[in-house]
Amino acid sequence: MVEPFHMSLAELSKIAPDALRGVGFPFPTVERSGQMIVWGEAVHHMGLRFLNVHHERIRASLDKKCTVTDANSNRVIIDGHGKSVLEIGPRAIDVSSAAAACEGVGVAVVRNTFGLFLLGEAIQHAAKRGLGIVILYKGGASIGGDEFDGTGILARLPAAFDSVSVDQRLNVLGGTKALDAFQFAKSFLERNKNDEPDLSSFALIGIALQSNTSDLSIEALPAEGEPEWCKTTDFEQRLREAMMLGLSTNLGDWDGLTMLLHRMRVPTSERSLQQAG
């Protein structure tokens, strides 16, 4: 039987970066990656679970370096070498955001990564930068195939996007099957830059779009499973609720988190006690 456990959002925000250091993350990356864990727990109730299930896998990829396999002024293709979205997600969004700010549209294609459900956090980040963003992702056995990686679209579209109203655009997205999303991505890239990448094996594509508007809600469009597979999730609302009410997880996941946290704590000793303040 799963024992429920209550914690606060602020508490997790403080602990998550240190727990990531316990996994082996270097200090300079844990603040941003920790935010993704918090977001994953607050919005999808899966942040802790993801960390507990995958911390060894994440750790194993920490020493690898992602590589840029192709790049031009507004598009990069990155091989993540099995790194999780906790590591590669922020970098992909940063590089596409930078290109969008300079070129109007920026595209980052990442292959060989996992933890795709965390990408919604990137949408909020892009929104804070005044950008609209479309993220298309394809899960599957080759890149994880577990409960954390589906296939779908996450979008926060600027109102003036491509002269098509937001409702129409979402309708287009909602009316397709998941794999049609790839066609959308292709056509999108064709229309914008006419130099599409090979999309046959991508893990995720983040497309950032310059936007002067900030009046749109955030939409999450999970791809498979339910008859009405297109649903809208207000991330901000979920974060607000998590902040107000706290988070309900289970004792096992909490214990897993604190186990990681304690890895970075230095064992006590007489000398250590003398160093206390």
Add this chain to the structure above:
Amino acid sequence: MHGEVTVSSKMSACTSRALDRLPKYARDAVLAVFSPEHVADAIGIMRSPSEIMTDSAMQRVKASRFSFARSFVERMHRERWEIVRQHCDIDENGAGLLVYQICAEGHTFTFAIRSDPLDDVQREGRARDTSLDFHGVIFVGAVGMERIKAEIPSISNVWGGRTHNDTIARTYGNRSNRFFNHAVEALAAGRQPDVNLLALGGGYLIRNAGYYGNGRMGCRSWEALPPDHPLSYPFYGEMLGLYIYRQASFEYVESMARCRNLNAAELSPDIKRYLGVGNQSGIGTAAALVRWPSWVSGFCFTRELVLALALTAVGPRFAGSLGALAALLARASRYYRECDPDIDAAVEDRRVIAAELDRIHRLIADCSFPTADAARSPLFNLFSAAAKWASPETMEQLVSLVIDSAPPIYDVMIPVMSAGMRSTRELDPSMTVGEFLALLNRDYDWALVMDQSSVEFRRYFWYRSEENGENRRGERAVDPGVEFETFVNVAGSVQTLASNLRACPHPEWTIGRYLLEYPDDAYCVTRVQTVSQWPYGEIRANFIAEAFNPSDIIRFYMSILGMETTNPLRKRWIRGVFMQGAPLPEDLLTGAHSDWALPVIPDQGPGPQLHQQGRIATLASHG
């Protein structure tokens, strides 16, 4: 008031350039009240970060109306908070339960404190301690006794207990045994305690031993409270904890005395007002400050700007400033003279500060300070004159008193400080490597030249302890745990970043592209970009050097919070007192005693006087 101001096209280029130095968050608020010329003039005389953001300079900062304890009490007072003792069941040994209900600005919250029989152990209140005299908890809303009692096992389990979303914090306290016992015994004997003796003990009966809020143990964070909630403000939960512990210290000694003698005396209101609440804080606070550059900026920039605005202010609105300052100087001088003079040698002798404050006071009273710059205000000339001979600590006390005596400026700037402190870090990935490097060279010259090459400059590392995760400082060459070093070395990180940037063959790359190659620079890049918007955000010290003294930074932190007369202990602790002189709950209702900081010892009339010219003659007979 200056009223609505549009920065006109007629503004001089000089004024415009000066105003460009205002952070975005401050610009509108400041220019809505002060003329562009006044603000530009003030910016021109602001002390530079290199002058005031070093560890040796920061340790001298004194509490002012900007400090949280002061602004919190001011708010309680202004908004007429109602603090009602709802339940008091304390036996002669000090065991019991005390419950307060607080009604403030349309909100209600409950504060409960429990204690076991008080023994003779003097508890230090270190972060690792699990045995503490008083266990307190703050609930959101009005809660019944059943809920309070259900929470007791949790708060008694100091580091292990969990709580729910209806609590804001748990907070602990310890007696200052000797002085607490003296108060109980005196009241039980039907007389007032010797306030001079209590002053010697720091001026408090209970010392706060920790506040665990902001979501810890599952409680609700202050950010999760409605925006209009009075505790929805940085550190106000902590300040409420301090205030209630102060009030509880009176209830405890009075209740225990009454248990011993039904005709026991009650503490006189004057003595209650004189007493504050003690506190001691350790090196973890210093490590925390390094992580919050925008928070440091929010406080330091605002404080410096207010000082500069006050010194450059002219006109009828500010005509009373010098008189108000004179009154504060007189009281502050006496306060320092009455404080315990036995303090750490690293801290300026309080008698020296008292004498120098007196001298400044006399300059005002006699109108005898030189007018070196006739175009400037008298306050500016006074400040300049004192700076020529006063000690750095006296000057910082003078800064705080100048701020305290300039209410029209202070009132405007409180929201500015709050805006600064609430900011978050955000990366701008579109900046090019070349642009970023120029920014780094402009703002971090002090870090880039800091020598970290030899052993003495890298002797220490900071880490989190196994017991409860508190920060400690170990020797790099001796102690285990270097691989989990806590981030405190800003200069080292900046130097590494600069080296990587210079090695990057593509200065035209965006930072977003650069971080694909150097992901470990992400934090430092974000920090540098943040600090470019938040002046006075970096502490210019080498936290890992042999010569670094953590208590310098703890003193600064405690002064921000509002601690008076900070006293270092063994480089790793600071002890002092909060809210000494603050109005009592009954004063909050009537609006009395609004001018309270740096109080003097109340006159007890004839009786044993232990203080003789600021010195303690004998204490042996007053155990």
